[in-house]
Amino acid sequence: MPRNRVLTAVVAAASISLLASACVGSSDSGANDDPDAKTTLTFWHGWSAPSEVKAIEENIKSFEKKHPNIKVKIVKGVTDDKLNQALRTGGSNSPDVVSSFTTDNMGRFCTSNALADLKPFLDKAKIDPAKVFVPSMAKYTEHEGKRCTVPLLGDAYGLYYNKDAFKEAGITEPPKTFSEFDKVVKKLTKPKGDTFERLGFMPNYLGYETTVEHYGNAFGVQYLDGNGKSNTAKDPAVKNMLKWQKNLVDELGGFQKLNKFRTSLGDEWGPKHPFHTGQVAMQLDGEWRGKMAADAGLDFEIGAAPLPVPDDQVADYGKGYLSGTILGIANNSPKKNAAWELVKYLSTDTEAVVSFANAIHNVPSTVAALNSPKLNDDPVYRTFVDIAQHPKSSHAPSSVNGGAFLLTLQDSAQKYENGKEKDLDALLKKNDEQVDKDNEQAG
Template structure:
């Protein structure tokens, strides 16, 4: 299962729990680690992976690390939620982790600003590792906050368009769409109504659909979110209005909000074999690189293809870009074994063989430039589509914030209200959204 998988509710819970860190800043960011990395010690590593294949893959890397560092043993705790992680980082103590990974990339700003995770710059400098030359630039960017680096990327996720090749052939569609106007036409052509529901839906555009969130769409439009002073700029960025107008227009073209919502609530589990792309209930899906492996494991009776998600017509030259996210890795600010912990962080995040083997095993995108060029990297063409998306210079993640991902949830909530018709004045609604984001950030920071 993918490292970045999360629903709005999960992200909200993570943001709420990590907000507590603001009133209980822990650890030290002066990098005054005193422990001897060559001494015999045991590190505690907390991660969120839980599927057997994922757990086995990270365990293999830990075993390889221990072979290279026989003085360091690693106690691994799997399946850790961000809620548990945040509580432990706040509390510290002998049972707290030394090294942590999180799927919630949006919380980097909070992790760094509260010193919940240690500043990694002194460790990187001592090891002569330049993040800008080691990691994929876009991933290096979303793992720091306002110049402070408290995390590094541990694999990444890139989002693109999956499509049912059989459905395309039956509809006479010969290639995936590249612009949103082309996408709208293809989505309509692939949609087969059946009374008040659908025999097949071309695409589920609703903001509460699987992965069709405001944040994921925004990457295609190039929305900036914040101005130079850190104030919310959704109302003043013309791309925001363009996104919401396009999305609501597609909702209407495909049957309207109520009809789509009724269909959406009857779809199978996103992480199970009955995903609507697997069952043929939707013909196209915005999703990450992991979906290709999940579809293959589900043994579908048809072939799927993958391509970058379409871009606005006036940004056709940027076709190929997409939303990026991924797993982040850091050292607990309360850890008394930070030098030893750094050895583990350095190995997991920068050793080329470790990164490639882990990427291949869990079907995520490598986060280092060396791993991306490795001949050992999975060469499956569907997977490689997402490797290419990740390397597009305009692929991006939302900016970091002292308020975690709260500003993204505020934008998402407005999008849901607008598509449903509860908010009718787009300009006024975006100004209210900006005001709420600024208020929340002021309270958090």
């Protein structure tokens, strides 16, 4: 499920207001329908690429064979703003089962009661989320102890690198710490006048996938304190992350030079992605990039490794940022028991999870699927499978205001990297004040 996480977060933030304006449902699941009766479920999802749509359709066909009394009407390519509107208003054409790419919006789904509480269904089926799902994925699909979603495949982020460029520069292995990384980036970089023939790595926050959220896991950032208050001014990891990134930007020629180069690069989702063309030698990205690179027919060999960590956290090397699709039942659906059968199948049936993961090149979200002998054994892909299982791999915490706090920090980071804000302590204090104000208004 390749997707631009920054764009997704922006869309999520825009759609949050739809849910914030009212409590969209009761906390009572109210599942009274007969799951064995003949019925039709409506399933909304966000996938739109032909291969992705075909893969989910194949899984739905398999489900219908196992549950001949249930037919599933599939609606593809649904955006989060349309999804949120349907969950809020209901109606005969609204969905029974929904999936969303916006993991950051999960807290809003739960607190607004837009999605049904899945705990009664899980308990009845004797499914322990902490044991069935990858632990970190089980964690990011609940909010403050309430489980209104389950994971449906995941994304793990790591570092892709151009093996030919490494060999040319005499680099024998991917860097494990950021001090090693900075040296490798500069060694791989080939300046060309006021631009670059090749850049070792694009660190800018406007670069593809190089967001504060994706860097944050490597530094062990704690965005919120135990009371849900913004913690960026107090957490030394935040300062370390921003200072490291700003220093690398400056050493590569400064924000303006890098940004000029960035704006000349090809589309993130097309064959002219700068990593594909060799214009960028290393790329922070998800597991899907390996398949996209293969499809682009590159004339060089690629490798993948975990993103480096700060020098004083080398024992944690191997971890990475995680995200993924979340799956739930619309709280206004009158067919919750039948809907649960579909949710349970898509999220916990090992064969279904493995076949879907292989088809769209995502990381499985169940422990059994990760250990399946049928899972893709490509070594580049397997790097991300390993990252997903690292005990310190994680997603940012859920929030009543969705991912808005991440967008606020991203905006602050951009002001610091381009020199508009020089006092980092003052900047982070203002960041905390803004996040707390926004969260108070939302919840």
